[in-house]
Amino acid sequence: MTVPVKKNDRLTVHIEDLTHDGAGVAKVDGYPLFIQGGLPEETAEVHVLKTLKNYGFAKIIDIIESSPDRVEAPCPIFHQCGGCQLQHLSYEGQLKWKQNMVENVMKRIGKLDVPVHPVKGMAEPWHYRNKAQIPFGLEGEVPVAGFYKTKSHAIVDTNRCLIQTAEADAILEGLKPKLWALGLTPYDEKTKQGLLRHVVVRKARTTDEVMVVLVTKKRKLAQKEAIIETVRTLVPNVRSIMQNVNGQDTNVIFGNETLPLWGDEVIEDYIGDVRFEISARSFYQVNPIQTEVLYKQALAYADLTGNETVIDAYCGIGTISLFLAKQAKSVMGVEIVPQAIEDAKRNAALNGFTNTYFEAGPAEEVIPRWYKGGKTADVLMVDPPRKGCDEALLTTILEQKPKKVVYVSCNPATLARDLRILEDGGYKTKEVQPVDMFPHTAHVEVVALMSRVDE
DSSP states (O other): OOOSOOTTOEEEEEEEEEOTTSOEEEEETTEEEEETTOOTTEEEEEEEEEEOSSOEEEEEEEEEEOOTTBOOOSSTTTTTBSSOSOTTBOHHHHHHHHHHHHHHHHHHTSOOOOOBOOOBOOSSOSSOBSEEEEEEEEETTEEEEEEEBTTSOOEEEOSOOTTBOHHHHHHHHHSGGGHHHHTOOBOBTTTTBOSEEEEEEEEOTTTOOEEEEEEESSSOOTTHHHHHHHHHHHOTTEEEEEEEEOOSSSSOSOOSEEEEEEEOSOEEEEETTEEEEEOTTOOOOSOHHHHHHHHHHHHHHHTOOSOOEEEEETOTTTHHHHHHHTTSSEEEEEESOHHHHHHHHHHHHHTTOOSEEEEESOHHHHHHHHHHTTOOOSEEEEOOOTTOOOHHHHHHHHHHOOSEEEEEESOHHHHHHHHHHHHHTTEEEEEEEEEOSSTTSSOOEEEEEEEETTO
């Protein structure tokens, strides 16, 4: 195939869609150009930056005809920061695009003609993140902190973020000028020198409790008491100050050792009326308002009467499991991360649940063993990582034939793929409900309901 454009060409194009990471898509004689900042329904003059065999990249020179949904992004670092991709698209436009995107992947990848409901969005889609992971570094000799540029580890320095909490902003702005005095020299990824790598700020929505985690290269803190006092002054409602030690040459944020500096080692939050303890490294959904919306949808699709046994694959710390346990006869959860299973057991005990069972291990190995041992399920709940369900788990579902499958997904493409496999094996997708867990980004969470065809 001959590429119809070349580097440095100037073209007038019509933008048809957005990619999964929020870039505009225009086609020149069938050849896709990905255009950062472009929106569907726009006509723009673009400059071609790079061409590959099957697609190319371009930047906007001038917008000739603007999308009716285009707005001015309120964040001053929107065009540099990699955190949000869609602030230039109105919130109504974001919800509309996300619904269309889910519909399209259901048809294109899953070959499914299934009802996709309008996305359940937020009344106030700002300051929703209950967890901020703030990298600290140096520009020359000046400490910087903020967020990474798109597809890089270069830090965009800022003092506030429109999707995180005021407490995270207080750390972001207030800690930088005090670093040297506190002995918290910022870590430099290039030279591997410095002490402070990240600060992670977690806030519980219902209790207002805050945890601050200092991620350092070494364990020793020369001015521990001064650091504690500074954090407590910046965040008066802090309940827990922790230190995580990561001495590895890695892009992974946390190391293996976590130490208490001050206060409790957990904070508490509620999703609905279920109580959770959150530790420094616990997985916990970052948008608690929409998490409740998502879980209520999963619970509605499960349609439990109190007589059902439910298996929750990829159960994490048991958040969905405990929601289900309120209305199920029993719930069995499996998760590959042992610490998450310990958290799930602790959270079940915290809420007084006696009808739950949790086991650590790969879902595709544990669940078949459960079935062979006579532990069967009426409803199977799956909430896999972005790569979707393991093939062995899909095979187990088809072999064991639970009456109902409720599939929670953070990746509509792998969801559509897996639904197709289950449909070919005797299930029918009844409906799909997207939930906007991450406003102003290109991500969307989806819940799908499947039933056996012979039920």
